[in-house]
Amino acid sequence: MHTLTLPDPIATYFASEHHPEALAQCFAANATLKDDGHTYAGVDAITAFLAAASAKYNATTVPFDLKDEDGFHLVRAKVTGNFPRSPANLSYRFGLERGLIDSLEITV
Template sequence: MDTLTLPAPIAHYFASEHHPEALAQCFTANAVVTDDGHTYTGIDAIKAFMAAASAKYNATTVPFSLTEDDGLQLVRAKVSGHFSGSPVNLSYRFCLEDGLIGSLEITV
């Protein structure tokens, strides 16, 4: 089985999914995260969102593919947790800036 090699900030993001403080270190100061119709801008908003999502869904994310699309890194991942429809495959569209995540859009 092939091992998926992710760029360092993306690998750190997935490895830190239940640790909002560690997750915050993956993002630029003015990063933007969009998920489920909501947008979170800046480290404090992103940390609060990630902490609430982790507590509510206790999800586990397993990336299984990586492609590049118009300069963005597109990761597909299987997400399992305490939510209707679990597990589900989600798309994570990352824009990397200076070795950190500048923006992230999570979609079905």
Template sequence: MSALTLPEPIAAYFAAEHNPEALAHCFTAQAVMKDVGHTYRGINAIKTFMAEASAKYSATSVPFAIEREDGFQLVRANVSGNFPGSPIVLSYRFRLERGLIASLEITV
């Protein structure tokens, strides 16, 4: 089985999933993130949400597929942690801009 090759900001995002400070460096200043039916705008809001989610769910994401779709990078990952339905496959829809994540939408 070959390793999945992800664009640098996406690889950095998954590598830093339990480090909100490192995660903040993956996003543009005006980034928008959608997850669990909520929208987070800007690095501070994203960082706060990610810190709370990491503490609450202790989720680990393992990307297994990537494809390009209408200017987006669509990554599918196995996610396990302390939440109902674990493990689950989630889709991460990234839009990259100047080497950073400009938007991210996470869905089932």
């Protein structure tokens, strides 16, 4: 079986999905996150959104593919949780800056 090797901040992001304090350490201060038509700017807004989503959906995310494209890291992951049509494969488009997540866009 192939082991997926993710850049450190991305690996920490997925390992910390239910721990907002640890997630906060993954993001640059002025980072943005786009998900489901909404944009969250700054670490506080991002971690608040992720904590609420974690509590609501209790999802588990398992990355299975990584590609580099135009300076971004594109991760495909299987997400299983308390939401319609679970499990679902989602795309995560990470922009990294100085060892932290500077931007993240989550799409179906």
